[in-house]
Amino acid sequence: MLTVYCWLLCLYPGSYRHEFGEEMTSVFCEARSELPLVMAAKIKFYRREFCGLLLGALCAHFDLLFGHSIPFRRFDMQPQFRFPRSTVFLMLVIFAGVMLTIAKASSIAGDTVGSVWPSLISVLAFMLVTMCTAAAVVWRILHTLRRSGVRRLENVQSWMYSVESNGKR
């Protein structure tokens, strides 16, 4: 598992790995050594660690590219950034359609018509897998945000401001 951890650590930007890589590995080893023998606890631990690493690597790259953290709170907080789940589904369908078009175009350009055209079933399977993966990632992010209690706090905060403004009137 340490090998998997180190491999996932490679997903982080180089500067970040240089700064915190050794510490993170050391803390991971220390936490692992104190794990109970129960299999369920081990599975939970590894799942938490590996998901945390993936999300952490994503945030670190975003931070490096744009100079600030991923604005999860802002998207979660402002009503104009909320969109229904059907929008996510439609976006995925459009994405799959674009991918399919690119695949067809590249096979036509390669003059391989009739020989290496992907079958309809494999294309549909690819679309399904892509959509399921993307949906799982989105669900995981939303679930993490919900668990953090950030949204509940923000709701209370905005409610408090409205109380204050009513009081001033």
Added chain:
Amino acid sequence: METFAISEPVLLVLLSLAERPRHGYAILKDVESMSDGRVLLSTGTLYGALQRLFDHGWIERVEEDNTARDRRTYRLTSRGRRNLQMEIERMRRLTKVAALRMARKEA
């Protein structure tokens, strides 16, 4: 106060360091005990929070000659302590309003 999103894990990390300087694993264990086992930070989440706090100058490394590179200790800076106090004050006001509201509802 600086515009810096204080999520629950970040707040718990700050509270952990408010008491005394700690290294990564000690912070993990302290956060777990502070939240009665409800918040279990992964190393990815912990070091993401530490990096952000470090970049904003809210925490700093304790420079010790005999400290190994994989076991460095962090502590709150004066700026971090000031901002944490403001955050706690904000939450205190919030709790007060909440209690008032609840009392009004019950009456």
